[in-house]
Amino acid sequence: xxxxxxxxxxxxxxxxxxxxxxxxxxxxxxxxxxxxxxxxxxxxxxxxxxxxxxxxxxxxxxxxxxxxxxxxxxxxxxxxxxxxxxxxxxxxxxxxxxxxxxxxxxxxxxxxxxxxxxxxxxxxxxxxxxxxxxxxxxxxxxxxxxxxxxxxxxxxxxxxxxxxxxxxxxxxxxxxxxxxxxxxxxxxxxxxxxxxxxxxxxxxxxxxxxxxxxxxxxxxxxxxxxxxxxxxxxxxxxxxxxxxxxxxxxxxxxxxxxxxxxxxxxxxxxxxxxxxxxxxxxxxxxxxxxxxxxxxxx
Numbered sequence: 668x669x670x671x672x673x674x675x676x677x678x679x680x681x682x683x684x685x686x687x688x689x690x691x692x693x694x695x696x697x698x699x700x701x702x703x704x705x706x707x708x709x710x711x712x713x714x715x716x717x718x719x720x721x722x723x724x725x726x727x728x729x730x731x732x733x734x735x736x737x738x739x740x741x742x743x744x745x746x747x748x749x750x751x752x753x754x755x756x757x758x759x760x761x762x763x764x765x766x767x768x769x770x771x772x773x774x775x776x777x778x779x780x781x782x783x784x785x786x787x788x789x790x791x792x793x794x795x796x797x798x799x800x801x802x803x804x805x806x807x808x809x810x811x812x813x814x815x816x817x818x819x820x821x822x823x824x825x826x827x828x829x830x831x832x833x834x835x836x837x838x839x840x841x842x843x844x845x846x847x848x849x850x851x852x853x854x855x856x857x858x859x860x861x862x863x864x865x866x867x868x869x870x871x872x873x874x875x876x877x878x879x880x881x882x883x884x885x886x887x888x889x890x891x892x893x894x895x896x897x898x899x900x901x902x903x904x905x906x907x908x909x910x911x912x913x914x915x916x917x918x919x920x921x922x923x924x925x926x927x928x929x930x931x932x933x934x935x936x937x938x939x940x941x942x943x944x945x946x947x948x949x950x951x952x953x954x955x956x957x958x959x960x961x962x963x964x965x
Contacts, residue, residue, distance in 0.1 A: 671700045717741070717757065718765045725771050731918040732948075733773025734763040739954030791879070795895035796871045800907040802833040805961055806862050809838070809892075810871045811854065811878075812908035813846060814915070816932050817925040824932045827854035829870070830911055834964070835949050836957035837911070838862055840940050842933055848877045852886050859890050866891030873897065873905050915939060 674686045674697055687694045724737050732740075738759040745756070766772065802808040809829050816824040827850045829839035839858025843850050859865045870892045872878040878896070887894050897904020919939050926932035944957045952960035 671697050675701060714765060717761070718769060720744075721762060721765055721771065722769060725766075729918070730771075731773060731921070734759055734766055735950070736773070736948045736954060737766070738762045739948050791874065792894040792896045794871075794897050794904065795869050795893065796897070796904075798897070798904060798906070800832045802831070805831055805833045805836075805964075806865065806868055808832040808869045808871065809858065809865070810905060810908045811851065812873065812905060812912060813851065813875060813877065814912040815846075816842075816916075816936060818929055818932060819925045819927055822929070824926070824929055824936075825850060826912075826915070826936060827851045828908060828911060829854050829858040830908060831957075832907065834957045834960045835907075835911075835951045836961060837940055837943050842936060844929060846877065848880045848882045851877045851883060855883075855886060855890065855892070864891070867893075869893050869895050871895040871897070871905065872908075873902075874899050915943075 670690050670692055674683060674690070674692070677686060683694060683697065686692075687697060720741060721737055724740050725732060728736075738757055741757050741762065796808060796810075800808070800810065809831055811827065811829045813825055813827045816826055818824060822844065824842060824844055825846045827841045828837060830836065831838050838861050839854045839856070841850050841853035841857065843853075855865075855870065868891070870887060872894070874896055877883060878894070884894065902909050915936065919935050920926070926935070946956060948954040949957055949960070955963070
């Protein structure tokens with residue numbers, strides 16, 4: 668490319684044939700390069716436009732989205748514009764290249780895995796999931812967990828979740844400054860209210876004492892939910908819920924180790940949980956949101 672440019676810059680002083688001979692270039696290659704100059708300029712302009720869109724999406728998502736989610740968002744925007752003929756889809760590798768050029772990288776953070784020891788005095792339920800976190804329809808298989816949310820003053824908040832394996836939708840959650848059974852009961856009750864009932868659903872969890880308690884068992888029985896639990900001390904048996912917890916902390920806390928106070932913790936976590944269903948593109952859903960995935964499936 669540099670040698671072609673040199674030839675182009677010195678046309679007033681030397682002939683193309685002579686310069687190509689001296690530089691060891693093929694004249695047809697030079698003319699092909701020269702004739703493609705308008706397309707290259709158009710490509711540079713188009714790249715600049717796409718780069719600006721990438722920057723806007725990256726900033727709007729608080730710097731946590733990578734090339735795959737941004738590509739899905741760009742292509743959805745082009746499709747929704749309704750242009751005729753339809754706008755050409757943007758390739759993920761092109762988005763990744765433009766992001767690198769702008770020094771934009773989706774946020775990633777290595778998570779620590781902690782397992783929960785069960786209350787040995789309580790009943791243990793059979794594993795009805797066996798690490799198969801899929802479902803043929805909504806409201807068939809649910810998973811849940813509790814994760815701690817560290818506060819700067821040394822205290823903790825706790826988030827209990829209920830996730831539908833069909834669409835990865837967060838169908839129920841509850842936040843509190845305690846880890847009593849009422850917390851997981853509230854999350855399951857919220858899921859039942861959102862779904863219009865959970866009769867016949869499987870709820871899979873770890874062996875935490877709140878899940879093995881007679882109080883929570885009574886709630887599951889009343890809602891028509893069958894409990895399921897994996898092996899003790901194996902986080903992989905509830906990996907879907909663990910993955911959700913890791914994504915939340917990675918995208919909300921980023922490099923911070925704690926939330927400033929309980930109020931900010933509640934606000935930021937609640938906002939992320941709401942956007943999780945309506946705005947956040949999920950890899951399982953083909954980079955659609957869980958709500959869009961369920962809507963199309965219906």
